[in-house]
Amino acid sequence: MLSQHGDDARLLAGGQSLVPTMTARLARPTVLIDLNRIENAALPTISAGRLRVPPLMRHADFERLSANGPLSTILAELSGHIGHLPIRMRGTFCGALAHADPAAEWCLASVVLGAELLVRSMTRGVRNIEAADFFESMMDTTLADDEMIIEAQIPLLPAATRYGFSEICRRSGDYALASTLVVYQRDEDEMTKVRLGVGGVEATPRRIPEAEAMLERREPTRQLFREVADLVASAVDPVSDLAADADYRRELTRAAVSRALDRSFR
Amino acid sequence: MKHSGRSLSRIEDRALVTGRGRFVADFAFPRQLHMRIVRSPVAFGRLKDVDTSSAFDVAGVVAVWTAADIAAIPPIPVRGPAPAAIASFLQPILARDLVRYVGEPVAAVFAESAAAADDAAERVALDIAPLEPTLDPAGPIPNVMDAARSNEAATVRKAFGDLGSAFQSAAHVVAIEVDLARDGAVPAETRSLLAQWDPARDIVDLWAPARSAPHHRDTLAAMLGLPRAGIAVHVPNLGGGSGAHGEIDPEDVLVTHAARVLARPVAWVEDRREHLHAAAQTRGMTAKARAAVGPDGTLLGLDVDVMIDAGAYVRAEGMMVAEFLTAMLPGPYRFKAFRGTAHVRMTNRTPAGSFRAAGRAEATFVRERLLDAVTAALGADPFEIRTRNLLAPEDLPHDRHLAALGRPIVYDSGRYQHLVDQTMKHFSLELLRQRTDDRRAKGELVGLGCAAFVDVAGMGEAAHVRLSVDRIGIVEIVTAASDLGEGMPTTIAQVVADIVGVDYDTVRVRTGETDRIHTVSSPVPPSAELVITAAQYAAEAARELILDAAQALLDDTGDRLTIQSGRIREADRHFGVALSLGDIAAALEPGGLLSDRGGRGLVTEGSAKADGLSFPYGVHIVLAEIDKQTGMVRIPRAFVAYDVGNAVNPALVESQLASGALEGIAGALYTALDVSGLGDPRAINYADYPVPTACELPDIEVLVSEAAPTPLNPLGIKGAMDGGFTGIGAAIASAVDAALSAPGFVTHLPISPARIMAQIRARETA
Numbered sequence A: 001m002l003s004q005h006g007d008d009a010r011l012l013a014g015g016q017s018l019v020p021t022m023t024a025r026l027a028r029p030t031v032l033i034d035l036n037r038i039e040n041a042a043l044p045t046i047s048a049g050r051l052r053v054p055p056l057m058r059h060a061d062f063e064r065l066s067a068n069g070p071l072s073t074i075l076a077e078l079s080g081h082i083g084h085l086p087i088r089m090r091g092t093f094c095g096a097l098a099h100a101d102p103a104a105e106w107c108l109a110s111v112v113l114g115a116e117l118l119v120r121s122m123t124r125g126v127r128n129i130e131a132a133d134f135f136e137s138m139m140d141t142t143l144a145d146d147e148m149i150i151e152a153q154i155p156l157l158p159a160a161t162r163y164g165f166s167e168i169c170r171r172s173g174d175y176a177l178a179s180t181l182v183v184y185q186r187d188e189d190e191m192t193k194v195r196l197g198v199g200g201v202e203a204t205p206r207r208i209p210e211a212e213a214m215l216e217r218r219e220p221t222r223q224l225f226r227e228v229a230d231l232v233a234s235a236v237d238p239v240s241d242l243a244a245d246a247d248y249r250r251e252l253t254r255a256a257v258s259r260a261l262d263r264s265f266r
Numbered sequence B: 001m002k003h004s005g006r007s008l009s010r011i012e013d014r015a016l017v018t019g020r021g022r023f024v025a026d027f028a029f030p031r032q033l034h035m036r037i038v039r040s041p042v043a044f045g046r047l048k049d050v051d052t053s054s055a056f057d058v059a060g061v062v063a064v065w066t067a068a069d070i071a072a073i074p075p076i077p078v079r080g081p082a083p084a085a086i087a088s089f090l091q092p093i094l095a096r097d098l099v100r101y102v103g104e105p106v107a108a109v110f111a112e113s114a115a116a117a118d119d120a121a122e123r124v125a126l127d128i129a130p131l132e133p134t135l136d137p138a139g140p141i142p143n144v145m146d147a148a149r150s151n152e153a154a155t156v157r158k159a160f161g162d163l164g165s166a167f168q169s170a171a172h173v174v175a176i177e178v179d180l181a182r183d184g185a186v187p188a189e190t191r192s193l194l195a196q197w198d199p200a201r202d203i204v205d206l207w208a209p210a211r212s213a214p215h216h217r218d219t220l221a222a223m224l225g226l227p228r229a230g231i232a233v234h235v236p237n238l239g240g241g242s243g244a245h246g247e248i249d250p251e252d253v254l255v256t257h258a259a260r261v262l263a264r265p266v267a268w269v270e271d272r273r274e275h276l277h278a279a280a281q282t283r284g285m286t287a288k289a290r291a292a293v294g295p296d297g298t299l300l301g302l303d304v305d306v307m308i309d310a311g312a313y314v315r316a317e318g319m320m321v322a323e324f325l326t327a328m329l330p331g332p333y334r335f336k337a338f339r340g341t342a343h344v345r346m347t348n349r350t351p352a353g354s355f356r357a358a359g360r361a362e363a364t365f366v367r368e369r370l371l372d373a374v375t376a377a378l379g380a381d382p383f384e385i386r387t388r389n390l391l392a393p394e395d396l397p398h399d400r401h402l403a404a405l406g407r408p409i410v411y412d413s414g415r416y417q418h419l420v421d422q423t424m425k426h427f428s429l430e431l432l433r434q435r436t437d438d439r440r441a442k443g444e445l446v447g448l449g450c451a452a453f454v455d456v457a458g459m460g461e462a463a464h465v466r467l468s469v470d471r472i473g474i475v476e477i478v479t480a481a482s483d484l485g486e487g488m489p490t491t492i493a494q495v496v497a498d499i500v501g502v503d504y505d506t507v508r509v510r511t512g513e514t515d516r517i518h519t520v521s522s523p524v525p526p527s528a529e530l531v532i533t534a535a536q537y538a539a540e541a542a543r544e545l546i547l548d549a550a551q552a553l554l555d556d557t558g559d560r561l562t563i564q565s566g567r568i569r570e571a572d573r574h575f576g577v578a579l580s581l582g583d584i585a586a587a588l589e590p591g592g593l594l595s596d597r598g599g600r601g602l603v604t605e606g607s608a609k610a611d612g613l614s615f616p617y618g619v620h621i622v623l624a625e626i627d628k629q630t631g632m633v634r635i636p637r638a639f640v641a642y643d644v645g646n647a648v649n650p651a652l653v654e655s656q657l658a659s660g661a662l663e664g665i666a667g668a669l670y671t672a673l674d675v676s677g678l679g680d681p682r683a684i685n686y687a688d689y690p691v692p693t694a695c696e697l698p699d700i701e702v703l704v705s706e707a708a709p710t711p712l713n714p715l716g717i718k719g720a721m722d723g724g725f726t727g728i729g730a731a732i733a734s735a736v737d738a739a740l741s742a743p744g745f746v747t748h749l750p751i752s753p754a755r756i757m758a759q760i761r762a763r764e765t766a
């Protein structure tokens, strides 16, 4: 149907972004394709060392993932930051990626955790996209008009994983003004395989390689964390909007990075 | 069992908490039309043409009106006194030649469904030549672009004493400049209306969130050339209010008129986006204030000049905000000379209305900021400076030699220092102060702030209540006054129950109905105190009637009869029911044993007339904590102490005060209705207009004091609707200054965390 109706049609998943945009008459699709009646599209599976997230897996489903392990813990914590309960009961992981709000928790998580998206079109079949290549700019992705995300795959994490997440907003449930997710392995006294990304700061969430390099194979100390926070704050090119101008967002980035790092060290 | 003075649960909550409250949008009639307003998309421009033709391409469109279709309807009048020259500042129902704010109604579409009306409204083509908008209320005069009128609609001046000599003799002169962003009440329920015309009776029934149903009826009747009897106003449940709805707005006139002209019921429900830019806003102002101070910190004189952003038109509230802002600037303090000037400035912004603590919150912010500046200039203690200047008990009643809307400002009663002392003791504030200072000494950004204020209550001229008892003994109270959601029905039931001798939760209180009781309107809706007083009189008359009738029926000449739980018995006998209220009512009706006493049944009336304004007062103290990494402010504790004279239901007073304080915290830290440089509204939904939630807000700690009952009504009640709000913004400003150890830092509400962060950084580098 998507290929038939082109950009007149929109997929309807949880409706938590699409419906508000339609209410404001900013989106005016003539055809809505309701995904909610697809069967067996709500439950995640695990195979080949990856958590496979289907199109109808809701934010709230991550709060009680049956698989335990660091990945589940991280996703459970992040899901709690998305909006409010009624939104989490409806909104979907894949919908959030397609919507591509730069401050969305799932967009940040998929970039930092190296998720891979399976995207399918009727005419061209399935392609795989790295999350880091998926987001093009604010609310814009490489998804073509006739494509649907049929699955997101997130690599599982080893047991020795440490992580820290921080999100700065004015009210609980708001989109983040700045957020940071950091994940690393604790190897003796050192941090290895460090991945650190920021969301809600630039037009798309992204990892900050300079910061990862600075942390890699180093002993975690508060002093180091402060320096990394300063580094990230100067490395980013923050957007300005009504909620925060670029200078202030830079400050909030510093706060988010330093808090995420502190929390990883609990 | 006595009801008054107890925190009984609200009778009106039975429906509300079970989801069975009925709001205007819950009513509907068969064949009703839906109205959609086409609004100006630009802040200022010449309206060259309105082309409605393609709107009719949408199926279900019945009519589209522009200014030409309603040319006979006059602009919205001002209620209450206003200078005659105000006429050129009044808002036409639909824009004619100029559009003057984003959101100004230009056309009205009526269609079979809300969706059709929305679709058609988009197709109404507006040809507007944009002009440079005026957005700064303190901008230069005159506005060359809008030659039809001046920038300043009115100037309100108040003064007492010899200001010149006060400032000449001053040891210190302290000056500040402060301003407030525009904000609005933004209630959960947006504005909504439903009108139906019954040609057989020739009556338009209007369901509206009217603040004063009789005033709504009379104003609409006058504007539409109808007799008073041709309109009946019904006010159902209100989903919040605080001033955002309930005035005569263009939509009220359109809906009422359309119901007659189109001979179909007409419904209008405002959407949130509309509400945030088209419903009345307020608070926007800039002020310059100076204080003359003696060597020991004694206030000698106060001189304040305020520019009020009244928006594009002077709306129904007229001069109310300017009048109360200036008249209440002196607050609870003693000094010899005062001058307060308010310039009612026109801008290309949404017309201003009023909002909780109208004028008084602004006055308190200016005055208390100034007192904080005095404190800083003298290196004094903020509590000490206030205490030193408070009016003493022997100063009261205190004639301020000022008037607001023509009504004298004479503080009726008050023990200000007593309230401050009680507050400090009750909440152990000395200890909290000590702890806060210790924390700050250790590097935390925490501070306490305070504000003292006098509020105004007892507005409105008259209230009228009818009490009747039916044959099964049920007491009904009818008043045209609106239940604004603050608990008036319960309070009335409590007072009446004690006097008539029934259980309060059997009393039925009918509010907001012009059809059930004859009431003339007054420009200002009656205060709850006035309505309660009228109910008290009706109940006293009823009690007398009941006891008289009972004596006659029982052949009992003694004075030993009492009424308890609806039964009349001899006071010294505990057994044996003599008569029920229903028996008495039946006896007084035609065919009854006492029908010769007028044959009207058991019906009484009560009227109360205002003898003047009453002046409740309060103290706000807040603790502010600033996050050093984000500049965000948290208010972990907030204290409100307030004197209401007499609390008929203390829990209701507390919840009024707490809700006011929460609304005040929102306005001080989160919410504003700002515009871009072109005058476009910045807040169009609840993401841009961040109302704080329970997660961000503290429990408000409330002290309800009854130390100074007003002599103006028999129960001594002063209003409590606004007092939670009035001083909280000023107290937060003061606490943030203290937390940052930066006196005078906060000059604007809401306080921007980005500015705080910049201040923290600036200090680090310094």
Ligand SMILES: Cc1cc2nc3c(=O)[nH]c(=O)nc-3n(C[C@H](O)[C@H](O)[C@H](O)COP(=O)(O)OP(=O)(O)OC[C@H]3O[C@@H](n4cnc5c(N)ncnc54)[C@H](O)[C@@H]3O)c2cc1C
Pocket: A010, A011, A012, A013, A014, A015, A016, A017, A018, A019, A020, A055, A081, A082, A083, A084, A087, A090, A091, A092, A093, A094, A095, A096, A098, A099, A101, A103, A104, A105, A106, A143, A147, A148, A149, A150, A173, A174, A175, A176
């Ligand atoms: C008040 C509020 C607060 C919120 N706060 C947050 C927050 O803090 N953090 C956050 O991340 N989000 C927040 N959201 C958004 C919420 O998480 C949304 O659920 C999410 O962004 C979109 O998911 P959805 O399933 O609801 O998608 P929908 O709204 O149904 O669709 C969104 C877009 O994605 C497309 N789409 C949906 N599924 C697919 C698919 N499988 N393949 C391709 N395209 C698809 C749709 O066509 C549409 O264009 C908030 C929403 C609200 C209303």
